[in-house]
Structure formats: structure tokens, C-alpha cells
Amino acid sequence: MNENLGEVFSQEEVWEALKEMGELKAPGADGMPVLFYKKFWSMVGEKVKEEVLAVLNGADMPEGWNETVIVLIPKISSPEKLKDLRPISLCNVVYKIISKVLANRLKQVLPEIISPSQSAFVPGRLITDNVLLAYELTHYLNHRKWGKNGVAAIKLDMSKAYDRVEWMFLEKMMTKLGFSEQWVERVMKCVTTVRYRIKVNEEYSDSIVPHRGLRQGDPLSPYLFILCAEGLSSMLQRAEENGKIEGISVCRGAPKIYHLFFADDSLIMM
Numbered sequence: 691m692n693e694n695l696g697e698v699f700s701q702e703e704v705w706e707a708l709k710e711m712g713e714l715k716a717p718g719a720d721g722m723p724v725l726f727y728k729k730f731w732s733m734v735g736e737k738v739k740e741e742v743l744a745v746l747n748g749a750d751m752p753e754g755w756n757e758t759v760i761v762l763i764p765k766i767s768s769p770e771k772l773k774d775l776r777p778i779s780l781c782n783v784v785y786k787i788i789s790k791v792l793a794n795r796l797k798q799v800l801p802e803i804i805s806p807s808q809s810a811f812v813p814g815r816l817i818t819d820n821v822l823l824a825y826e827l828t829h830y831l832n833h834r835k836w837g838k839n840g841v842a843a844i845k846l847d848m849s850k851a852y853d854r855v856e857w858m859f860l861e862k863m864m865t866k867l868g869f870s871e872q873w874v875e876r877v878m879k880c881v882t883t884v885r886y887r888i889k890v891n892e893e894y895s896d897s898i899v900p901h902r903g904l905r906q907g908d909p910l911s912p913y914l915f916i917l918c919a920e921g922l923s924s925m926l927q928r929a930e931e932n933g934k935i936e937g938i939s940v941c942r943g944a945p946k947i948y949h950l951f952f953a954d955d956s957l958i959m960m
Contacts, residue, residue, distance in 0.1 A: 691799045692870040699746040699791060701739045705731075707790035711783070718782035719757040719887065727783055742787050746876070755785045756883040757897075758905060762890070779886075779905035789880055790909040796877075797913055803867055804916055805923050810953040811912040820950045824957050827947060830940040841938055844958040851954035852911060853903040855918055857882060860904075863921055880910060912953070919951055926958070935960050 713725040727734060745751055762775035769775050781789070800812050809820040831841055848854070860881065864874045884905065886898040904911040926949050929935045937948030938959040950957045 691802070692868070692873065695795055695799065695873045696870055699743055701743065703791050703794065704739045704742050704787060705735075707787050707794060708783075710794075711786060711790060718780045718785070719754075719759050720782050722783055724783055724786075738784065738787070742784060742791075745788055745879075746791060751785075751879055751883045755782055755788075756880070756885060757782065758884055758886050758907075759894070760886055760888045762888075777906065779907035781905065781908055785880075786909060792876060792880065793909045793913055796910070800913065800916070804920055805927065807923055807947075807949050808916055808919060808951040810951070811916055817952055820952055820957075823947065824950055826940060827938060827957075827959060830938070842960055843938075844960075846956045846958065848954045848956075852906055852915060855904045855915065856902050859921070860914060860918055863917055867917065867920070877910065877914070880908075881914070915953065916951075919954075919956075922956075923949065923951060 708724065708727060708731075711724045713728060714723055717723040727738065731738075741752070745755075759780040760777050761780060763778055764774060765776050766774050797811075797813050801814050804812050806815075807820075809815045810817045828843065831843055834841060857878070861874060861878055864877065865871075881904070884900060886900060888895040888898070904914055926935070930937060930946075930948050935948055937946030939946045948959050950959075
């Protein structure tokens with residue numbers, strides 16, 4: 691897997707990544723949407739491929755590429771507090787191409803390394819798989835009328851989950867899962883070179899230099915988040931193996947289920 695992840699990046703991967711991106715998704719700080727690059731690829735394509743491949747194959751991230759604008763989108767019709775607004779990161783297209791190419795390679799190996807209890811963002815799995823399981827387990831809990839041991843289901847929601855991801859934890863988690871040093875460096879280059887500016891009423895704030903967090907809007911972020919969540923999943927797995935927690939089995943012979951993850955939502959059964 692590390693050999694596949696570490697192969698030299700090709701021009702075809704750059705074009706494939708661009709093709710998969712939404713044409714009129716909000717442009718980044720430079721104001722250039724994906725549509726511009728697709729429309730004028732015959733003119734700008736060679737230069738874009740050259741610059742993007744240089745970064746992917748080891749060069750430093752050019753200044754300004756990871757410049758990100760944050761806009762606040764209301765979650766409710768009349769927002770009054772900051773928690774009523776959802777921050778979305780608008781990344782430049784050239785950066786998003788780099789991130790998308792890395793994400794396309796990373797998602798090929800995820801089914802092998804992410805535990806079955808996580809169903810979001812993993813190719814070949816549907817988040818609805820876990821929804822159906824949760825529904826069946828809840829139905830069992832509601833109708834259970836026998837047995838000397840009590841049963842419980844606890845729903846956990848991580849508040850501002852993406853914003854709270856510690857970069858050092860992400861790096862250590864990837865190393866622990868067995869990713870090569872070269873791959874970890876590539877990913878962390880994308881994560882740590884970010885600079886933010888907030889756009890409010892058509893005006894930009896000063897540049898903000900973060901020290902943690904993943905961006906909503908970066909193609910890599912969902913996959914990196916589930917790598918972090920795998921840490922919690924592994925700890926729950928170990929707790930079950932050591933007899934500290936016990937999962938729920940809906941009938942004799944059925945597997946015991948003790949946790950289900952839906953991205954940043956989780957359901958613990960015991």
C-alpha cells in the first residue's frame with residue numbers, strides 16, 4: 691500500500707482530480723473557479739500540471755496557494771449567535787487539485803485500515819449501513835423485556851469536531867497506522883501551511899495562522915478525520931477485548947456491537 695501511495699504522481703491524476711471537482715463551487719482567495727481551469731485547460735493546463743506535480747513530488751507549497759477564505763453560512767433562518775453560523779473554507783483551485791489527488795490515492799487504502807464500525811467516507815461503505823444497524827439495535831432495546839443485565843445506548847456528538855483536530859495527533863495517528871514518512875509529510879504539508887482570512891460583509895480580516903484543525907471544504911479533510919476517529923474506535927475495541935465494556939447482541943449467534951460511527955456522531959452500545 692505504501693508503495694502505491696508513494697509512486698510518482700502523473701499528469702493524468704491531476705486532470706482526473708480537476709474533472710471530479712464541481713465547476714461553480716465557491717472560488718478561493720484568487721477568485722478563480724474550477725470552470726475557468728476546465729474551459730481554458732488547453733492554455734493553462736501544462737503550467738498547472740507542472741506546478742502541481744512539483745508540489746506533489748516534494749517541492750514546497752508556493753506562497754498564497756494555501757490562502758483560505760472563511761465565509762459564515764447561517765444554519766438557521768435568523769442567526770443571533772456565532773454557533774448559528776457554519777464556517778466554510780474556500781480554498782484556491784490549485785491547492786484543491788493537490789488535495790484531491792492525495793485524497794484519491796488515500797481513499798483506495800481506507801477500506802483495509804478503517805474498522806467496520808465507521809461507515810462514512812469509506813469507499814464501498816454507505817453511512818446508511820450504520821443507520822440501519824442503529825435502527826435495529828434501538829428497536830431491540832425498546833422491546834427488550836428479559837435478562838438480568840441492563841442495556842444502554844449513548845449518542846455522542848463531537849462539538850466543532852473538525853476545528854479541534856490536533857495536528858500532532860493526526861501525524862502520530864498516521865504513523866501508528868503504518869503510513870510511510872514520505873506520505874505523512876505530504877499530507878501534513880497540506881494541513882499545516884494553511885492561512886485563513888474571514889470574509890464578513892465583503893471585507894477581509896487580517897491573516898490568521900492556525901495551529902490545529904481541519905478545513906470544511908478541503909477534499910482531504912473527511913478522510914483525515916476518520917483516521918483520527920479510528921483512534922477512539924481502537925480504544926473502544928481494546929476496552930471490549932479487556933472486558934471493560936460489553937456490546938449488545940440482538941439475538942443468539944449475532945455479533946456483539948458496541949459502537950457505530952457516523953463521521954463526528956457516534957453511538958455507544960453497552
